[in-house]
Amino acid sequence: MNRTLFTLAVLVTATLMPIYAHAWGREGHRLTALVAQDHLTPTAAENVKWLLGKESMADVAPWADEYKQDHRESASWHFVSVPGVADSYDRMRDCPAPNNNPTTRVRDCVIDRILYFEDVLKYPAVEQTQKTFALKMLIHLMGDLQQPFHNISEGRGGNEVPVIEFGATSCEGRPCNLHSTWDDGLINHRNLNENKYVALLEQEATANDWQKKAAIGTVEDWSNAGHHYAQNAWVAPGTIIGKDYFNKWIPVVDQQLALGGLRLADALNEIFTTSPSTK
8 A cells, every 4th residue: 555545544544533542552551550559558559459359450450441432421531632832731721621611620631530530539438439430540541641642632642643653554453553653552562571561661660760750740740741752752644663763762651651650659659548447
């Protein structure tokens, strides 16, 4: 297929897709959750087990993408639409109000929803089932926030930017576009099994002191950092994603996967400071 026909075909496909695809694929979300599990305090781990039962954080990490298929109102919780030309997040511009109600306390973007679900988990009077829902959402959305292309509105987060990924125009059942390359393509190209990838992320986190970096800033700051990565990693439609792009950006992919886990663990450790039996 020539470059022009390939580009048109992917653009047509993109118009039929939801506003955004997954942020990190299933494996990316699991990796972030596995890092988080390794950094929970015993008390936080006890609370997580109380809420999730037999499922682990990694088991439920991709769940919110499945949930939104039948709950379309939750789709906008997964990203924030910062314009490509903007330097930083503006809540009133980039995080829409549900039902166009400007006075609502919680708006519909990943930043507001992370803060909201953290509050749900903190509040003692909330029922266990509601807290379980909030925890599952928080596990997923904290990962979403770290995927750079969930922090930029340009080309629907890169979904409208067709690419040739490592020589292929067919990407194993997913669209070959810039967003999908960051969700899955770069991670898959590492060709590591899950245990080895988590071990690599932990080694890199230690070597680069990412635990310290994870603790700095706010949710808005982390979104702005992702937005800047997306601006710099942007490519023109039809670009060949190959070895050079991979070598340049896989360190950022690894960093963002690890930071998502470390930041999630920090949030849960701060929220869960007493045994669930005392709640």
